[in-house]
Amino acid sequence: MHDPGEVKITIGPQHPALKEPESFLLSLHGEKITASSVRLGYNHRGIEKACEDRTYVQDLYLVERVCGICSHSHSTCFVQAVEEIAGIEIPARASYLRTLISELERIHSHLLWLGVAGHEIGFDTLLMYTWRDREAVMDVLAAITGNRVNYGMNTIGGVRRDITPQHKEMVLKAIDILEERTKYYIELGLGESTLLKRLSGVGKLTNEDVVRLGAVGPTARASGWGRDVRKDDPYAAYAHLDFKVITNDQCDVYGRTLVRLGELMEAYSMVRQILQKMPDGPIAVKAPRKIPAGEAVSRYEAPRGEDFHYVRSNGTDKPDRVKVRAPTLANVQAVSKMLEGGYLADMSIVVAAIDPCFSCTDRLISVCDEDTQKKNTVSWESIRLKGIDWYKNQGIDFTYLNKKLARKF
Amino acid sequence: MRKPGKIAGQLIQSIFKKPATLNYPAERSGMPEGFRGKLKFNPEKCIGCKMCMRDCPTGAIEIVKVGEKKFEAKIDLGKCIYCGQCVDSCMKEALGITSEFELAKLNPDDLKITFNAENTSDSQK
C-alpha cells in the first residue's frame, strides 16, 4: 500500500557522512526512515586490473594504496597470498614485525574512528583530544616504517625494515601514554551521559542480522558475534599472542564504541607481548621474481573487519588475477538494515559506526539508465566492438589488420 | 555516576597547557630518521643495471647512459610515491633516501630532476 506521508530523499554522493562518495536512497515517514538502500560505485579505481599489469613487487605498493588507513592490512593480506603460492616461509622475526605494525595500525585507526564518531554526534571536543593522542602512535609508525601512512613495510618473503632498541623504547613510551588516555576514554564512554544517550539504541543490528547480512569486524562483534580472523585463523604471529576477542551485546553504536575501546586496550597488551617475545634473526628471505602457477586466498583482520584477498598466478612475474574484498563491502548491507526504523538525524553516525571506507570497496561501476533505472552489465566483447567503432569514427580502421592477425594465428 | 560534562575537567586543564599543534612553517617538528622523502643518487656507484627502473611501481625513475660508464638518474618527483623500492633494489647502493619532504612546486616541470656527476642531491632543473 502506498504511504501518502512517504517522502523519498537521496543523500550523497557528496559526502553524506564521511568525505567519500556514496549515495543513500531513504524513504522517510516524518523523520523516521522506513526503507533505505545504499549505492556504491562512485570511486572505482581499477586497482585489481592494474595489479595484473604490474609485477608482484610493484603490486605491493599499489595494493597498499587500496586504503589509506588500513594500508598495512591490504599489503599484508596480499603478500600472505603470494607467499602461500610461492611456498615461502617468512622468518619468525618478520612475522612479529608484521604483527607489530598491524596492531599499531589498529590503534591509530580506532583512535581515528573515535574522533570521527565524536564529530558525527557533535562532540568535537572528543575529536580534538583523540586526534591529538593519535599523533603519538603516528609518530611511532613514521619512525619505524618511514612514513605516517602507506608504511611500505612488507616485501615478498618478509619485511623491509627492522626495529632498533630506540624504536622499542619509543613504542613502549607511546603505548603507556595511550593506555592511560584510552582508560580515560573508556571512563568517559561509560560515565558521560550525553554519549550514552546519543549512541545507545541507535543503529540497531541484531545478532541474527549480523549472520544473515555477513557483517564483519567490530560491527559484528558489537552484536555479540565473536568472529575475529586473528583468533579463528591465526596468521603472522597471532598464534603466539595472548588476547581476548572483545564482544558486546548492545547491538548499537554505543556497543560498537565500547568494542573498539576494548580492542584498543587489547592492542596495547599485544604490542607489549610482541616486543617481549620477538625473536632475533633475519627479517626477510629471498623471494623469486617469478611466482609459480597457483592460487591462494588470504584473510586478515583489518581494523574494520575481515579483509580478503585472492591471488592467482600463472608462473610469470605478474599475477593473473587479484581480487580484493575490503571489510566495508561486507558491512554495507548491514548499514541499510541499521538505518531502517531509525531517525534521519542518526544517519551520519550510523554510517560512520561501521568505520566505512567506501573508496576501498568500489570494485565495479554499473551503468544505470536514468529513465528506466535499469542496470547494464557490459561484456568484454561489447567493449571491444565499441572500441573498434569509436576508432572507426575517428578515421582509424583496424579491420584489415585484425583479419591479417587472425589469419596469422 | 553518569553525568554530562565529564570532559570539562580535561578542558580546564588544557587551558593551561601549550597548544598541541605547531605553528608551521615557523615551527617544525622535523622528520624522524629513516623517513622516506626525496631520493639521492650517487653516479659513481651506479653501474646502469636498471633494476631500480624495473621495480619502480610508478615509472618515476629513469637511468640514462651519458658516457662511458657514466649514468644519470632522472626522477619525476610528481610520479614518485617515495616507497624506497628502488633503493632496496639497487645492489650498488647508488640510490638513497633523504628525509626532505617539502617538495611542492608551482610548475610541474620543476618536479622533474636530474642527478648526475655535477649534482647528486638537491639541484632541481
Ligand code: SF4
Ligand atoms: S639499480 Fe642502482 S646501479 Fe642499477 S641502474 Fe639503478 S641506480 Fe644504477
Ligand code: SF4
Ligand atoms: S621511491 Fe618508489 S616511486 Fe620513487 S623512484 Fe623509487 S621506486 Fe619509484
